[in-house]
Amino acid sequence: MIKLFLPLCILLLMSACNKSEMEAANSPAIKMMSEDKVAEEVYQVAPPNSISEKLLPDKNKSPQPSIAPKKLDTIAKKxxxxxxxxxxxxxxxxxxxxxxxxxxxxxxxxxxxxxxxxxxxxxxxxxxxxxxxxxxxxxxxxxxxxxxxxxxxxxxxxVTEEYTDVSVKLANKKIYLEKYRDMLRSASTTKDMIEIQETIRELEDEIDVAEGRLRFIDDRVNYxxxxxxxxxxKVRSSATSKIGFGSRFADSVTEGWNSFVSFLLGIISFWPFLLLIPILIYLWRKWRTGRKK
The missing domain is CATH 3.30.70 (Alpha-Beta Plaits)
Known part of the structure; x- marks a missing residue:
């Protein structure tokens, strides 16, 4: 009888332990801990929320050499x-x-x-x-x-440096122009509209000047x-000239006549002095005659 009772007690004790474990597993506290653990595991494998996190290097991979960004709209030598x-x-x-x-x-x-x-x-x-x-x-x-x-x-x-400088400034001015145009569409007061319109006008003038300068440089570079x-x-000398003696003689006569005319005209230009000399001589003689008397 004792031999049959002892195994029966052991069997009942084991069944009671299994039942308590099942109840503990189904308890709310255990469920909450399990859910938190699962959520933690899910969050650990979730994708990054920002681009900067995506760009972070992977520790498990070997570092890659940095690649310089490709330059766009490279300006040729001018x-x-x-x-x-x-x-x-x-x-x-x-x-x-x-x-x-x-x-x-x-x-x-x-x-x-x-x-x-x-x-x-x-x-x-x-x-x-x-x-x-x-x-x-x-x-x-x-x-x-x-x-x-x-x-x-x-x-x-x-002029490559000048062309590049003007091109960069022109691009920036165009960006500012679009921003000011957006501001003009959303302006609420007349004063703001007038100030923005004046700024837009100045930017448009500066853009026209810059574009004109670039066109001028392109024209000078291309052509x-x-x-x-x-x-x-026209050589007129006895050693090198192919003109004959008669022509040279006529030229000499003409040059001599022109010189004489120039001299005569020069003398005539002194006519006030020529007119004044006889008057001075007459007055001097009259004064001298009166003094003798």
């Missing part, structure tokens, strides 16, 4: 080329035709032309605009086939400028 040339030619008309052919070949054009004919020489002054890529070829063509080069001066001016002077000397 170089302005200018030149001055003076060429002595034997015939102005022939040289002018040669220049026209060279300009056509190099896609250049004449911006300004001025001709002057004097007793000593003939001068044809040209302001030529040439595409930047053809500037050197044009200079070489003038140096080789037109005449004797008396002087040549070529200069290059790098170089060359000041070309064609020169023909």
């Amino acid at each position: 170089v302005i080329k200018n030149g001055n040339m003076r060429i002595q030619v034997g015939d102005i008309k022939k040289a002018q035709n040669q220049v026209a052919d060279i300009l056509k070949k190099n896609e250049a054009y004449i911006q300004n032309e001025q001709f002057q004919n004097t007793d000593l020489d003939d001068n044809l002054d040209l302001v030529i605009r040439i595409p930047h890529k053809n500037f050197d070829a044009l200079i070489n063509s003038f140096s080789e086939g037109v005449g004797s080069v008396l002087s040549k001066n070529i200069s290059s001016d790098d 170089s400028t060359l000041n070309l002077s064609l020169y023909k000397e």
